[in-house]
Amino acid sequence: MKHMLDLPSYLEQDDEVRDRFTRLKQRPVILEVKGLDKEFETPKGKVTALKDINFRTHKREFVCVIGPSGCGKSTLIRILAGLETPSSGQMLLDGKEVHGPGPDRGMVFQGYTLFPWLTVRKNVMFGLQMSGHTREISEQEALQWIDLVGLSKFADSYPHQLSGGMKQRVAIARALANQPRILLMDEPFGALDAQTRAKMQSYLMEIWKNIDITVLFITHDLDEAIYLADRILVLKAHPGEVQELIEVPVPQPRSPDQLLSPEFLATKKRLEELIHPADEGDDISEDHLNMVRMVPVDDEVESVF
Amino acid sequence: MSTQSSMQWFAVRKELRPRSRFFVTVMSFLMPLLLWSLISYVPWLWHPKVDITDPGAVTYFKEGMLVDRELFEKESLVQKEKGEALPQGNPANPIYLPAPHEVAIAFYTAFTTEPKRRTEKWLHESLWDSIQVIFWGFVLSSLIGVPLGILAGTYDFFSRLFEPFIEFFRYLPAPAFGALAVAILGIHEAPKIAIIFIGTFFQQVLVVSNTTRKLDPALLEAAQTLGAKNKSLLFRVVIPGILPDLYRDMRILLGWAWTYLIVAELIGTSSGITWFITQQARYKNFDNVFAAIMIIGIIGLTTDLILAYFGRRLFPWQKQASKA
Numbered sequence: 001m002k003h004m005l006d007l008p009s010y011l012e013q014d015d016e017v018r019d020r021f022t023r024l025k026q027r028p029v030i031l032e033v034k035g036l037d038k039e040f041e042t043p044k045g046k047v048t049a050l051k052d053i054n055f056r057t058h059k060r061e062f063v064c065v066i067g068p069s070g071c072g073k074s075t076l077i078r079i080l081a082g083l084e085t086p087s088s089g090q091m092l093l094d095g096k097e098v099h100g101p102g103p104d105r106g107m108v109f110q111g112y113t114l115f116p117w118l119t120v121r122k123n124v125m126f127g128l129q130m131s132g133h134t135r136e137i138s139e140q141e142a143l144q145w146i147d148l149v150g151l152s153k154f155a156d157s158y159p160h161q162l163s164g165g166m167k168q169r170v171a172i173a174r175a176l177a178n179q180p181r182i183l184l185m186d187e188p189f190g191a192l193d194a195q196t197r198a199k200m201q202s203y204l205m206e207i208w209k210n211i212d213i214t215v216l217f218i219t220h221d222l223d224e225a226i227y228l229a230d231r232i233l234v235l236k237a238h239p240g241e242v243q244e245l246i247e248v249p250v251p252q253p254r255s256p257d258q259l260l261s262p263e264f265l266a267t268k269k270r271l272e273e274l275i276h277p278a279d280e281g282d283d284i285s286e287d288h289l290n291m292v293r294m295v296p297v298d299d300e301v302e303s304v305f
Numbered sequence: 306m307s308t309q310s311s312m313q314w315f316a317v318r319k320e321l322r323p324r325s326r327f328f329v330t331v332m333s334f335l336m337p338l339l340l341w342s343l344i345s346y347v348p349w350l351w352h353p354k355v356d357i358t359d360p361g362a363v364t365y366f367k368e369g370m371l372v373d374r375e376l377f378e379k380e381s382l383v384q385k386e387k388g389e390a391l392p393q394g395n396p397a398n399p400i401y402l403p404a405p406h407e408v409a410i411a412f413y414t415a416f417t418t419e420p421k422r423r424t425e426k427w428l429h430e431s432l433w434d435s436i437q438v439i440f441w442g443f444v445l446s447s448l449i450g451v452p453l454g455i456l457a458g459t460y461d462f463f464s465r466l467f468e469p470f471i472e473f474f475r476y477l478p479a480p481a482f483g484a485l486a487v488a489i490l491g492i493h494e495a496p497k498i499a500i501i502f503i504g505t506f507f508q509q510v511l512v513v514s515n516t517t518r519k520l521d522p523a524l525l526e527a528a529q530t531l532g533a534k535n536k537s538l539l540f541r542v543v544i545p546g547i548l549p550d551l552y553r554d555m556r557i558l559l560g561w562a563w564t565y566l567i568v569a570e571l572i573g574t575s576s577g578i579t580w581f582i583t584q585q586a587r588y589k590n591f592d593n594v595f596a597a598i599m600i601i602g603i604i605g606l607t608t609d610l611i612l613a614y615f616g617r618r619l620f621p622w623q624k625q626a627s628k629a
Contacts, residue, residue: 081526081530082529082530083526083529083530101526101529101530102530102532103530103531103532105530106530106531107526107527107530109523109526109527111523113521113523113524113526113527114527115524115527115528115542115545115546116546116622116623117545117546117548117620117622118545118622126528126531126533126541127531127532130528130531130532130533130534130537130541131532158621158622159622160622160623174531175530175531178531178532184530
């Protein structure tokens with residue numbers, strides 16, 4: 001494929017961006033992952049899902065994890081949430097090792113996972129009550145978070161009465177209400193249509209800018225990753241390994257206009273190279289169907305081109 | 306036009322329009338009734354008997370006697386050859402198939418007819434006995450079966466501990482325990498309740514544990530990331546999460562409990578609606594028998610409709626399914 005644009009290297013950062021990353025890396029480390037491995041026992045033998053994963057996220061950083069299907073990015077976030085146990089390795093939250101799920105790591109799932117029997121208000125109150133807050137305090141705080149995601153009018157609605165985007169906003173409010181140290185998001189906007197997704201991305205940026213939260217966000221959408229992230233952790237598949245930790249050279253704060261900026265496109269080009277390698281021999285056959293012409297020779301439309 | 310209207314009536318997995326739906330529902334009851342009426346009121350349909358109105362010269366025929374049509378025709382032929390008076394009669398159905406209007410009348414008279422003996426019960430008393438047997442059998446079973454089912458569906462430990470034995474036990478037919486129940490519990494209500502219990506309990510544990518297992522595991526994971534631990538997971542997520550399905554299971558299981566009623570009531574001293582049915586059959590009051598059987602159906606259907614109605618009220622978060 002020929003590149004029609006002359007793009008700068010994704011490694012080039014202007015002074016402001018470079019300065020920002022220097023300061024970012026001086027912030028305290030919130031999450032540190034050391035030598036994380038995950039193996040699954042299958043009938044066909046052991047499969048290594050994740051191999052020697054190491055990375056750090058700093059306070060109030062936004063990290064996206066991206067990779068081809070089968071790279072174990074969902075497994076990684078589930079391990080971080082404590083929903084699966086790693087085969088070996090450590091994860092440290094604020095320097096302390098964590099095991100099992102807990103309210104210090106909030107999670108937003110792709111499938112919303114709101115409790116259908118609870119109203120929006122009670123869904124958001126759930127975590128607060130679990131951590132021992134009284135009903136009154138939980139309710140007050142919950143309403144603030146619901147207000148923050150702009151759903152005050154729907155506080156007494158049940159999840160089935162809400163649209164996908166609204167459900168996911170409730171899920172975010174529910175996770176944030178616990179004031180976790182880190183917010184883990186597993187392809188949270190994957191089930192939404194393009195417009196809603198764009199809206200949700202800017203909502204999320206708004207929230208992230210204004211409250212003390214570190215975000216680890218899994219996606220398979222390259223634009224989404226570049227638009228949202230400070231840094232992008234690129235995984236490769238079989239086994240899942242860290243391929244590169246990219247510092248996104250697009251200046252903050254982000255806006256949709258930057259989607260066509262040279263830095264943005266340069267980063268995207270790099271991600272494309274990493275995730276869809278150009279020629280890998282055996283993969284090429286899957287891109288083309290073995291087809292012959294099945295249109296009558298005298299058809300009105302001779303060729304679609 | 307015709308294809309369009311047949312599309313409306315027979316579209317694959319599409320709901321009928323409300324008016325059509327109502328019409329078809331009414332038809333579902335009218336069709337059996339129509340068939341029954343045809344057989345009862347159209348003289349040339351079936352009617353294998355003859356109701357004698359005048360015995361004629363046949364010595365053993367009496368007025369009001371039901372004889373086979375073949376016999377009637379044979380005797381008629383004999384008398385015709387002899388030149389004697391011919392027997393007269395109308396086509397009739399066997400005594401065990403009363404006509405709809407007779408059963409309709411029996412619906413009323415069954416309740417108003419005094420029992421033949423003083424120790425015997427009125428129909429409404431018999432029915433009340435039956436309802437109590439069902440009620441207690443079902444409540445006792447649920448009190449133990451539902452918690453066990455939820456535990457087995459939630460914790461693998463309890464699943465392995467209870468379910469293998471219950472799987473085995475549920476194949477033992479409840480009526481097989483009749484004699485044993487009488488030996489242990491006496492001849493009155495207790496063994497009957499026990500049979501309902503045995504018939505319901507084992508299915509109940511398995512059905513409830515399955516329902517519990519079907520709860521979306523993602524909800525449990527979400528709850529865990531929000532800080533819910535073992536006990537709060539069970540009481541704040543599992544139980545509220547399965548309630549609507551559990552309620553639906555209970556409605557189905559209650560229907561099963563009714564099917565054990567007749568067997569249960571035959572154990573020890575016969576009682577309740579079963580006693581009424583066997584007694585009326587003995588007196589050859591088959592109109593009463595039909596009425597009593599239908600009353601069981603009516604009670605069952607009514608209970609279920611009432612429970613369905615409350616179900617919609619109790620679980621407002623359920624997406625409104627189309628009304629039955």
